[in-house]
Amino acid sequence: MERRRSFPAESTGHLYLVPTPIGNLDDMTFRAVKTLKDVDLIAAEDTRNTQKLLNHFEIETKQISFHEHNTQERIPQLVAKLAAGMQIAQVSDAGMPSISDPGHELVVACVEANIPVVPLPGANAGLTALIASGLAPQPFYFYGFLDRKPKDQRAEIAELAQRPETLIFYEAPHRLKKTLTNLVDGLGADRPAVLCRELTKRYEEFLRGTLSELATWTATDTVRGEFVVLVGGNPEPISNEATVDLSEPIEEQVDRLIAAGDKPNAAIKSVAKLRGLKKQDVYREYHHLDKE
Incomplete structure (x- = not known):
């Protein structure tokens, strides 16, 4: 040390x-x-x-x-x-x-x-937004900027889907609409969320609702300013301990994650990671592609 x-x-x-x-x-x-x-x-x-x-x-x-x-x-x-x-x-x-x-x-x-x-202590957009968001202030998980590439961004969001903490992201105005769409797809339309715009400035604003409602807003209003995006954590996460039972059939394991709210591809990816398998192998097993 x-x-x-x-x-x-x-x-x-x-x-x-x-x-x-x-x-x-x-x-x-x-x-x-x-x-x-x-x-x-x-x-x-x-x-x-x-x-x-x-x-x-x-x-x-x-x-x-x-x-x-x-x-x-x-x-x-x-x-x-x-x-x-x-x-x-x-x-x-x-x-x-x-x-x-x-x-x-x-x-x-x-x-x-x-x-x-x-x-030195001082201003931080993520924490400033968090304390006024109305979402649980602790524990929280600060992520910052998601990847700009759509495929990689969706993969990142899938990795965050089971986290119980309040999630904190930064996003630019021209990418906000697409990012919210991906968050809806990866985390669920009904997740509570808050958009914090232009913090500490004259036009500071908080938009509170579900991910679906906030995504709809980006399609109907002019999006300006830098944003902090906060999303409520998963209230019923699937723990790793509950998903690493290797005696459980792959198909049942994937189905259980889907029933808990995961998208099929995200569930397949999670099962592959937990079992140490290739994603394509789990995909083929789940969809019975190797069977006559």
Whole structure:
């Protein structure tokens, strides 16, 4: 194991993870402003976007770009600067670094190099939406962005179908309609859900209903703004222990999952995974394709 104080007695560089507002600039904390003023360098996801924030709070600290496309190049440079004693803050465009934003790989590199990593509390869209959603606030399961490819997205949703926790997703407005359609197909039309739009901004809005009702809304209204999508967990999940009985015939096992609400293909995939079989083999067995 490793034990390391965030503020050791010896002089060393620190990586400060600084959350930024998700919309309302008043959500910037005093500590965040002070940290950005005091550090030697700010590693920003988009320096142009962050500069607007720095100008608003009269922060003159120099920036360097750090985003998903230059991660491998920047990490050795930033770690070297930190090892030499430089104090660096890392920020994303909005909210918490590393949460569906750049930052995780840099944190891992700093931990491996014995450089203190100091997190600051602050704005987070997922938790902000959760506490006002009306859905169970704990336990929850934060997923972030689902895959953009329809086939892969449907597979991800199938994997989440049995989870009892409140599910939290992020989604862009132009993909919301299709994502909700896939959620209806994979989780069920009657699952309670909440759309949280433009959090902390002037047009902040909560749309509450079933997945089916919210999917219908996207087809009849103009969809604008960034969304947090929350979905109630499965109230009667099928536990792994109940599905790994290898003495139970495959056909009965698949039928039981379908009766519990799974789509046929999702049930077949689950049974294949639990039994360590290929999905196509379970498919053929279930549909009697190898029999005369």
